[in-house]
Amino acid sequence: MRNVWLIAGKEFRSYLTSPMAYIVTFIFLVLSGVFFVLYLTLGNYNDTSIRGFVDPLAVFGVPAPGNVLLLVFGIVLTMRTMAEEKKLGTWELLLTSPVRDVEIVTGKYLGSMGIMLGMLVLTLYYPLLIIGYGDPDIGPIWTSYLGLLLLGSTVVSVGIFGSSLTSNQIIAAVVSGAILFGLWLFGWIAGNAPSAIQKVLSYLSISSHFAGFEIGVIDTRDIIYFLSMTVLFLYLSVRSIESSRWS
């Protein structure tokens, strides 16, 4: 565990010293704020909730719940985790230090989750505003944040996996983007698919597992889905590092 925290700490600090994390957080907050306000005003303040922020595309009536901003910015944030080190060559030092591959991956994951958590904490002023000026249902606010955190964890994990495949950050981002949007869109496609496939698609889809959190429902199966996706892609990252040693 010691090595994990060392790498996580180093990762977290390197986010703070590069402008990328600040730019990403800033744009994320601005866009989230826009959607938050849009949802309230377009609905004539009938539904005083943070729905617009939690599920930005709901504003346009897109039936695929989930936070697309978190997806995009999570990928941009994590695309450098390993790709950059490969480009710098420090990857060679990391991989020849007495640390396990799984410790490197877990450390990178925790360090990135630190930033992800920070991003979400900074959005807390939306619910505070709503609570201050309106009379919202508190339940969905809590569960939405739980959902966002779980979604964020999956995004970070997929982002790290993409980054473990290449030394090119753009390629890393494209690969993780394709995986995440695939998983996310399954929910959308599922609606129009034959019923046999529908089951499989919605089981795999991010959006069908996210929907409950938005309306205040906590289902253990949804939690397990996001946690197992996180573990799956962290595991795949470890395997990808291992196989790179045999190349």
Place this chain on the structure above:
Amino acid sequence: MIRVQNLTKYYGERLAVDNISFEVSKGQIVGLLGPNAAGKTTTMRILTGYLMPTRGDAYIADCNMTTDSLEGRRHIGYMPESIPLYTDMKVRDYLTFFARLRGLDAERTRKRIDDVVEICHLEEYIDVIVGKLSKGFRQRVGIAQSIIHDPEVLILDEPTVGIDPIQVAQTRNLIKELGKEHTVLVSTHILPEVSIICERVIIIHRGKIVAEDNIENLSAILRGSRRIKVEVRGPADKIADALRRVPGVKRVAREGNYYIVESPAEVDPRSKITETVVKNGWNLLSAETIEMSLEEIFLQLTTNHEETEE
């Protein structure tokens, strides 16, 4: 301390290391000498556990680097060829990170940083951002990183490339100094460098070991001919003739005002040449020994090698 047995590495179809075996015993400084693409870096990457071999075994302190890599990695300090650095970190933070990662506690880390900063002369730069250092100082930070945890085995991949001659000399001395307490494997493609730093040299070419011996014996193998480039002003034909008559000279070739004088390695005809030229009243502008290039040596070694094999 370092043992390599029938090591072979393919990158896909490309054969990079071809069935090599060698050993470095505790406390030795051994040079891995070879031209570009010889397989030096590949060998070192296998020794450090960064890559797995296709066939054969590499051992560090009796740990097999395929099956027991994690334990083996505890014993090594490594400076890769590209001198990788976290460019946005301060030198101190960079060294601290790797010290901690290699198992040092906070207090020992502080102490070791003081030590290596002194050894590598980094005092003034310890709180500078790594990305702002010049190439020579980056290279020192690279070495400092490799010795921060005081490893038993040091593996340095071309540590003197791209720095100025004064720093090259300093670095060579530093490596020699480190060799007193560590087992060192250092790669280079500069022939004189191994004779300065190393006790023993392994010459590899196209993934194969073509020669392996201590420095003295190896120079005997290499003892072919000596070539001296002399610059003389005067009547060309007469000069060439006169040079040919100097005792020990085997052959003379002319290139403008320059004459390439070849002689057996054990005779040094320079003083005789000077005498001859001066006696005839010509102007001797310069005379210097031409180092045999690494390529020529490999040519010689590989041909010798094949001859003896037959």
